[in-house]
Amino acid sequence: MAKISVKARTSSATITDVARELGVSISTVSRALTRPQLLRPETRARVLAAVEQLNYRPNLLARGLKSGRAGAILLVVPNLSPFFMEIFAGAEEAAHEAGFSVLLGHSAEDPAREIACFDQVASGRADGIISAAVPSIYASGKRPLPPLVMVMERCPERTVPLIRVDDDTGAMRATEHLIGLGHRRIAHICGNKKAQSSARRLEGYRRALDQAGLRAQPEWIHPGDYSVQSGMDAVRRLMLLKHPPTAIFCANDEMAYGAIHALHLLGLRVPQDISIAGCDDQNMAAYSSPPLTTLHIPRHDLGRRAALELIDKLQGRDVAHEVLLPTRLVVRESTAAPAAASRARPAPR
Amino acid sequence: MAKISVKARTSSATITDVARELGVSISTVSRALTRPQLLRPETRARVLAAVEQLNYRPNLLARGLKSGRAGAILLVVPNLSPFFMEIFAGAEEAAHEAGFSVLLGHSAEDPAREIACFDQVASGRADGIISAAVPSIYASGKRPLPPLVMVMERCPERTVPLIRVDDDTGAMRATEHLIGLGHRRIAHICGNKKAQSSARRLEGYRRALDQAGLRAQPEWIHPGDYSVQSGMDAVRRLMLLKHPPTAIFCANDEMAYGAIHALHLLGLRVPQDISIAGCDDQNMAAYSSPPLTTLHIPRHDLGRRAALELIDKLQGRDVAHEVLLPTRLVVRESTAAPAAASRARPAPR
DNA sequence: AAGCGCCTTGAAAACGTTGTCCGGCGACGG
DNA sequence: CCGTCGCCGGACAACGTTTTCAAGGCGCTT
Numbered sequence: 001m002a003k004i005s006v007k008a009r010t011s012s013a014t015i016t017d018v019a020r021e022l023g024v025s026i027s028t029v030s031r032a033l034t035r036p037q038l039l040r041p042e043t044r045a046r047v048l049a050a051v052e053q054l055n056y057r058p059n060l061l062a063r064g065l066k067s068g069r070a071g072a073i074l075l076v077v078p079n080l081s082p083f084f085m086e087i088f089a090g091a092e093e094a095a096h097e098a099g100f101s102v103l104l105g106h107s108a109e110d111p112a113r114e115i116a117c118f119d120q121v122a123s124g125r126a127d128g129i130i131s132a133a134v135p136s137i138y139a140s141g142k143r144p145l146p147p148l149v150m151v152m153e154r155c156p157e158r159t160v161p162l163i164r165v166d167d168d169t170g171a172m173r174a175t176e177h178l179i180g181l182g183h184r185r186i187a188h189i190c191g192n193k194k195a196q197s198s199a200r201r202l203e204g205y206r207r208a209l210d211q212a213g214l215r216a217q218p219e220w221i222h223p224g225d226y227s228v229q230s231g232m233d234a235v236r237r238l239m240l241l242k243h244p245p246t247a248i249f250c251a252n253d254e255m256a257y258g259a260i261h262a263l264h265l266l267g268l269r270v271p272q273d274i275s276i277a278g279c280d281d282q283n284m285a286a287y288s289s290p291p292l293t294t295l296h297i298p299r300h301d302l303g304r305r306a307a308l309e310l311i312d313k314l315q316g317r318d319v320a321h322e323v324l325l326p327t328r329l330v331v332r333e334s335t336a337a338p339a340a341a342s343r344a345r346p347a348p349r
Numbered sequence: 350m351a352k353i354s355v356k357a358r359t360s361s362a363t364i365t366d367v368a369r370e371l372g373v374s375i376s377t378v379s380r381a382l383t384r385p386q387l388l389r390p391e392t393r394a395r396v397l398a399a400v401e402q403l404n405y406r407p408n409l410l411a412r413g414l415k416s417g418r419a420g421a422i423l424l425v426v427p428n429l430s431p432f433f434m435e436i437f438a439g440a441e442e443a444a445h446e447a448g449f450s451v452l453l454g455h456s457a458e459d460p461a462r463e464i465a466c467f468d469q470v471a472s473g474r475a476d477g478i479i480s481a482a483v484p485s486i487y488a489s490g491k492r493p494l495p496p497l498v499m500v501m502e503r504c505p506e507r508t509v510p511l512i513r514v515d516d517d518t519g520a521m522r523a524t525e526h527l528i529g530l531g532h533r534r535i536a537h538i539c540g541n542k543k544a545q546s547s548a549r550r551l552e553g554y555r556r557a558l559d560q561a562g563l564r565a566q567p568e569w570i571h572p573g574d575y576s577v578q579s580g581m582d583a584v585r586r587l588m589l590l591k592h593p594p595t596a597i598f599c600a601n602d603e604m605a606y607g608a609i610h611a612l613h614l615l616g617l618r619v620p621q622d623i624s625i626a627g628c629d630d631q632n633m634a635a636y637s638s639p640p641l642t643t644l645h646i647p648r649h650d651l652g653r654r655a656a657l658e659l660i661d662k663l664q665g666r667d668v669a670h671e672v673l674l675p676t677r678l679v680v681r682e683s684t685a686a687p688a689a690a691s692r693a694r695p696a697p698r
Numbered sequence: 699a700a701g702c703g704c705c706t707t708g709a710a711a712a713c714g715t716t717g718t719c720c721g722g723c724g725a726c727g728g
Numbered sequence: 729c730c731g732t733c734g735c736c737g738g739a740c741a742a743c744g745t746t747t748t749c750a751a752g753g754c755g756c757t758t
Contacts, residue, residue, distance in 0.1 A: 012471045012493075014713095014714060015714065016714075025739075026714090026716095026738090026739095027716085027717085027737065027738060027739080027740095028737060030715070030716060030717085031716095031717095031736095031737085034716080038735095038737090040735090040736065040737090043736080055471075055492065057468050057472045058472065058714085058715075059414070059472060059473045059713085059714050059715065060472040060473055060474050061410045061413045061419065061473040061714080061715090062410075062473070062714035062716085062743090063714080064410045064715090065410040065414055065715070065743050065745085066714080066717080066742075066743050067715080067716060067743085070410065080431075080434035080438060081431070082429075082430070082431060085430075085434060086429075088429060088455075089429060089455070092455060103452060104452075104453040106438070106441060122404075122406040123407065123409040124409055124411070124744090125410070143404065144361075228632070228633070228636050232636075257636050258636060261636045261637075261638065261640075264638055284577070287581075287606050287607060287610045288606070289609065289610065289613055291610075363743095363744060363745090364744065364745065365744075373708085374707070374708045374709075375708095375744090375745080376707070376709080376710095376746085376747085377707065379746060379747085380706095380707090380746095383746075387706075387707090388706075389705085407745075408743085408744050408745065410743085410744080410745090411743070411745040411746090413713095414713050414715085414743090414744085414745070414746095415712075415713050415744080415745045415746045415747080416713085417713075417746095473714090699758100700757105700758090701756100701757090702755105702756090702757085703755090703757105704754090704755090704756105705752105705753090705754085705755105706751105706752090707750105707752085707753105708749105708750085708752100709748105709749090709750085709751100710748090710749090711746105711747090711748085712745100712747090712748100713744105713745085714743105715743085716741105716742090716743090717740100717741095717742090718739105718740090718741085718742100719739090719740090719741100721736105721737095721738085722736090722737090722738100723734100723735090724733105724735090725732100725733090725734090726731100726732085726734105727731090727732085727733100728729100728730090728731085
């Protein structure tokens with residue numbers, strides 16, 4: 001059978017090698033791999049055996065070039081934090097089922113790198129993009145849009161599907177939890193100013209306070225940027241207020257950790273002296289000291305759904321314009337009723 | 350100039366479009382992009398201008414197919430934890446400087462997925478691999494090895510370069526730090542049994558005890574798997590010993606957090622009642638309660654060096670057989686001298 | 699003044715696939 | 729018994745690049 005088997009030593013086997021080994025045409029080999037129903041089962045089996053024996057792997061570059069499909073989607077993230085990595089894992093799960101790979105594009109919040117990521121589609125390396133941050137590419141001109149699905153953040157281009165979480169309602173529930181424990185002076189540390197998720201969480205916080213008849217004081221609302229450090233800074237400022245808050249709702253877990261850490265440094269105990277709640281429910285939340293009360297964000301599902309929608313879109317199917325996933329408040333030990341002294345003190349007007 | 354400009358609407362511009370726009374051959378355009386020194390500067394500038402104007406992006410699939418180089422390397426990791434993500438960031442930094450992309454391969458500790466990752470080279474999507482876990486591909490047969498560089502773990506195939514950290518010495522220093530504080534009963538929670546890094550850290554721990562004339566008791570050495578949960582489990586067992594340890598050196602930060610958490614649940618304070626040290630120095634280490642004493646592992650450098658070596662190898666340059674990076678002990682607040690009571694108690698023979 | 703090189707560019711052949719178009723052959727109907 | 733239809737599988741033209749080969753033009757040396 002194997003007559004001419006030289007050259008296979010250097011680089012890996014090609015479809016031609018397989019065809020020659022079997023004495024069939026390359027079309028047959030190609031069909032065995034991509035459209036089995038076009039072949040007699042017996043032929044197909046023979047081809048597959050030869051493929052196995054020669055350890056042949058189709059060249060994805062050639063395949064993609066010819067077919068115009070890369071068979072991959074790209075997830076663009078602003079950083080490599082566990083939050084986005086779980087979205088990645090979710091996207092991978094869904095994509096693999098559909099026969100797609102997922103590439104990771106790390107923009108590092110750098111517009112140039114972000115553009116480079118988006119260019120991967122024009123370069124043929126990916127068929128479409130899931131983006132977790134609104135692309136500054138819009139500012140940069142009228143570049144034609146690649147097939148795109150957003151996660152968490154809405155695109156100015158209104159036709160781009162969005163998969164997000166119902167943060168507003170979630171944040172409202174978290175704040176209500178604090179109110180229900182008896183807190184009246186509840187502060188909020190905001191996330192990254194540019195993030196819509198941050199704005200929505202603030203909105204939910206406000207709504208809960210309104211509905212409870214508590215007037216949100218401007219000084220209770222403190223800017224942050226989702227970093228541990230910003231959580232620490234915020235707490236230092238907040239505790240300087242004439243009437244410091246008895247509870248703080250943070251727009252993510254990292255800032256909540258920062259808040260707790262800063263409070264410890266100030267000699268205050270969580271939750272006895274002050275309650276802290278976060279958002280995200282990262283892996284560590286259950287194990288920190290104290291375990292963190294936090295709003296669970298279904299990151300895995302977010303990634304899953306985004307991949308599903310993108311692939312639907314790529315295959316010409318209709319996609320939902322917006323998908324809203326529910327959050328869930330996980331009550332642990334960083335929140336408790338305020339100390340009697342605090343409770344007795346009147347809330348400022 | 351632009352005479353025939355149809356079709357550019359549907360898919361993106363090709364090298365042919367650019368050449369036609371300028372009235373030059375496609376060779377010229379190709380050269381302007383890949384080997385500028387072959388062109389008259391003026392010609393090159395004209396081409397570049399047209400590229401810009403047409404927003405042309407070379408098709409990486411075609412380029413890779415023709416040239417036999419994908420221009421990408423693949424980092425294979427067993428999970429998406431921050432530890433490996435920082436290695437990824439480091440690899441990206443070095444690779445970008447050399448004009449390579451970095452792909453992320455998530456094997457999820459599944460041999461099938463791992464093989465799929467390694468096949469990316471045979472498929473032409475990547476030119477070489479950095480692997481953070483020793484590939485079970487060896488068990489699976491005599492597959493030809495792709496260009497490979499290992500990180501942290503040595504490959505059975507001895508010719509594969511290894512970039513690792515000097516964990517043994519690091520672990521020894523960490524343990525010496527505990528001994529220096531006055532601890533005599535020092536336990537160790539091991540990492541994943543299959544990980545060589547784990548074995549090396551155990552080795553360093555042992556050596557430090559030996560050199561201090563302290564006989565390591567077998568029951569002080571507790572298995573773990575790098576997870577928070579295993580840290581908790583280990584502590585529960587260790588504290589049941591007749592003479593429980595006054596300090597625990599954990600093979601990573603996660604387990605250290607688990608240990609601290611379990612101790613809190615037992616009503617013990619860190620570091621007053623027991624000292625805890627970790628390995629890795631993850632971002633949270635400085636902000637946990639208490640801030641964690643831990644052995645810093647230069648993850649970013651690990652990734653950087655690995656990428657550098659792999660690219661050297663791909664370009665036919667000689668590469669170091671083994672690169673050893675130093676660790677650094679970061680002393681924070683989770684370690685302190687043992688309580689007087691403990692110190693008074695005699696160490697077991 | 700002629701010849702020799704170098705510098706710059708063009709033409710064309712791959713790279714390994716997919717997919718279209720065709721032809722051959724067996725079965726079935728008239 | 730012959731014609732037609734359908735199923736299988738082969739040939740070959742792309743896909744968008746890089747790269748080799750060749751050629752034209754210009755300057756310098758002898």
